[in-house]
Amino acid sequence: MIVFFKIDRLARSTVDFAEIMRLAEHQSVALASATEPLDLTSSMGRAMAKVIAVFAELESDTIGTRVSSAHEHLRREGRYTGGRVPYGYMVVPNPNGAGKVLAVNEDEAKTIKRIVERVLTKDSLMQIINDLNKEGVPSPGYSSRQTTGKRSGSKQWYTTTLRSLLGNRS
Structure with a gap:
């Protein structure tokens, strides 16, 4: 039964x-x-x-x-629809009214810019993630930057994390 x-x-x-x-x-x-x-x-x-x-x-x-x-x-309306916050952004109150919007997270934006510059100079993804991990830069899934959903206590970067970040339209 x-x-x-x-x-x-x-x-x-x-x-x-x-x-x-x-x-x-x-x-x-x-x-x-x-x-x-x-x-x-x-x-x-x-x-x-x-x-x-x-x-x-x-x-x-x-x-x-x-x-x-x-x-x-x-x-x-340009408002945040919920879900996982893309790396490089943070959720803030909508300055033009109700709800929330995504705003650039300046620290993460600098990290993304550094990553892209290194990729364009043909540094390997492995070397980039090793450097990010040595510097203690929190990864996109790290709990300190997640407002909802699955969280991780690990700041570790992985090649899959980096590829996903580089291929994300956001």
């Missing part, structure tokens, strides 16, 4: 839900919702579950559209 909290927690797509039901039936595994009084062993129960799955998919699509629209609106 597979017990799930609600159908919309088991699958967000009607196709996925139908496939889960098919596989469960094929393997003689019962499905049971902890919060919805559905008998998934009967035709009527399975039909009701599929109707609920359709509305779960609709709700998921609606939420996605709403979030995308909100982010697009914030971008058009």
